[in-house]
Amino acid sequence: MEYSxxxxxxxxxVRLDIxxxxxxxxxxxxxxxxxxxxxxxxxxxTEQYLEYVELLKEFDFDNIGDYMVIAAxxxxxxxxxxxxxxxxxxxxxxxxxxxxxxxxxxxKKYRALSENLNQRxxxxxxxFKKSFDNSLRxxxxxxxxxxxxxxxVTVVKxxxxxxxxxxxxxxxxxxxxxxxxxxRKEIENLFQIKKKLKFTEIxxxxxxxxxxxxxxxxxxxxxxxxxxxxxxxxxxxxEFFIREA
Amino acid sequence: MHNLKRKIEALIFISxxxxxxxxxxxxxxxxxxxxxxxxxxxxxxxxxxxxxxKIHKVSGGYQFRTEESYKDLLTQFINKKPFKLSRxxxxxxxxxAKKQPTTKIExxxxxxxxxxxxxxxxxxxxxxxxxxxxxxxxxxxxxxxTNEFLAVFSLDxxxxxxxxxxxxxxxxxxxxEEKNN
Numbered sequence: 001m002e003y004s005x006x007x008x009x010x011x012x013x014v015r016l017d018i019x020x021x022x023x024x025x026x027x028x029x030x031x032x033x034x035x036x037x038x039x040x041x042x043x044x045x046t047e048q049y050l051e052y053v054e055l056l057k058e059f060d061f062d063n064i065g066d067y068m069v070i071a072a073x074x075x076x077x078x079x080x081x082x083x084x085x086x087x088x089x090x091x092x093x094x095x096x097x098x099x100x101x102x103x104x105x106x107x108k109k110y111r112a113l114s115e116n117l118n119q120r121x122x123x124x125x126x127x128f129k130k131s132f133d134n135s136l137r138x139x140x141x142x143x144x145x146x147x148x149x150x151x152x153v154t155v156v157k158x159x160x161x162x163x164x165x166x167x168x169x170x171x172x173x174x175x176x177x178x179x180x181x182x183x184r185k186e187i188e189n190l191f192q193i194k195k196k197l198k199f200t201e202i203x204x205x206x207x208x209x210x211x212x213x214x215x216x217x218x219x220x221x222x223x224x225x226x227x228x229x230x231x232x233x234x235x236x237x238x239e240f241f242i243r244e245a
Numbered sequence: 246m247h248n249l250k251r252k253i254e255a256l257i258f259i260s261x262x263x264x265x266x267x268x269x270x271x272x273x274x275x276x277x278x279x280x281x282x283x284x285x286x287x288x289x290x291x292x293x294x295x296x297x298x299k300i301h302k303v304s305g306g307y308q309f310r311t312e313e314s315y316k317d318l319l320t321q322f323i324n325k326k327p328f329k330l331s332r333x334x335x336x337x338x339x340x341x342a343k344k345q346p347t348t349k350i351e352x353x354x355x356x357x358x359x360x361x362x363x364x365x366x367x368x369x370x371x372x373x374x375x376x377x378x379x380x381x382x383x384x385x386x387x388x389x390x391t392n393e394f395l396a397v398f399s400l401d402x403x404x405x406x407x408x409x410x411x412x413x414x415x416x417x418x419x420x421x422e423e424k425n426n
Contacts, residue, residue: 018331018333019333020331020332020333020336020356020358021333021356021357021358022357022358023356023357023358024332024356062359063358063359066357066358066359067358069357070357103355103357105413106355107355107356107357108412109409109410109412109413110336110339110340110343110355110356110409110412111336112412113336113339113342113343113406113407113409113412114332114335114336114338114339115335116339116406116407116412117335117338117339117398118332118335120398120399120400121313121399122397122398122399123303123310123396123397123398123399124397125316125320125327126313126316127301127310127311127312127313127316127399128310128311128315128316128319128323129261129308129309129310129311130258130261130309132261139323139325140328140370141320141323141325141326141327141328142327142328142330142397143327143328143329143330144329144330144332144335145329145330145331145332145334145335224329224331225329226326226327226329
């Protein structure tokens with residue numbers, strides 16, 4: 001999104017409009033695991049969902065609470081799925097005011113509608129009208145998000161796991177201070193030189209966990225600002241490229 | 246002596262926003278039912294000529310717009326940084342379009358996440374607007390889509406959007422298609 005307010009601390013708070021929310025994440029996981037929307041499917045993907053939330057927590061953003069609410073509900077569903085059949089009958093009374101299955105089914109329809117909107121002939125993207133302003137300054141040129149940010153999150157999540165950060169016990173290491181502005185300059189310079197960068201050229205080996213996260217947030221910002229985009233799915237073939245102006 | 250049809254054509258041509266049949270009929274002091282067949286003839290004529298522009302019926306009115314095949318050329322010519330609408334923004338637009346007038350609470354409930362940032366962007370770009378307050382405690386604002394929304398998404402009326410229930414099995418359909426490929 002385009003906010004024009006001057007930000008004193010550029011990347012401290014990520015504008016995570018770029019993530020669609022916990023239901024979107026759940027639907028994505030359900031789809032990736034080739035499941036349908038049933039309680040059992042949710043029980044199956046609970047662990048995966050929690051892994052993503054762990055990563056999102058690192059970003060320190062406002063909406064994390066919304067992800068936690070769903071996480072709690074998934075935990076409840078999961079524990080109920082582990083109960084033997086007869087006890088399940090007893091606990092069937094829903095104490096929760098969330099009906100995740102219904103929520104997901106309803107949300108899925110609107111997600112489909114948003115795809116339908118994206119496919120329409122859009123004024124300022126697919127079709128244009130006569131402008132009465134010769135410099136065309138007043139016309140809005142639209143661009144609609146097409147890349148799936150969760151793909152990128154997945155790769156970063158896998159990278160962190162790969163480096164076994166999750167197994168590091170809760171010991172406070174000496175905090176490496178990462179200058180976000182400096183790091184952004186570094187990344188921008190890399191793009192100046194090469195135009196196309198493989199994932200592993202930005203997320204180089206031996207990058208600290210904090211640095212990975214900061215770099216990732218910078219990349220998200222740059223994608224959001226339409227400066228760069230990416231293709232590919234895994235660490236091996238994921239590539240970022242500078243967008244034509 | 247100008248042909249009435251050509252007068253209508255000229256009016257559509259110079260209008261910056263889609264001009265309605267009523268505006269045309271009132272200005273030319275003709276009856277709407279005399280105006281309508283003439284406009285339809287115009288639309289057909291432009292369509293048949295296969296030019297780079299034709300008349301579109303959008304947002305309750307008529308407007309000359311370019312053919313989609315010229316989009317790359319025109320984007321290059323305008324050469325301006327595009328305004329990016331996230332998928333989240335499209336979702337909120339869809340919810341407002343279907344549920345309007347609706348409150349932020351209802352939107353958040355469907356999406357399972359706070360939508361304030363996205364809604365501010367949509368308000369700023371005039372794709373949605375505040376149309377009142379709901380008569381419940383706290384009097385939350387009610388939001389609706391705008392004529393600009395219809396114009397941008399090439400809709401004549403809201404009813405042109407597909408029924409939301411049509412999407413009930415959407416995912417399972419695309420999933421099985423993928424499997425077949």
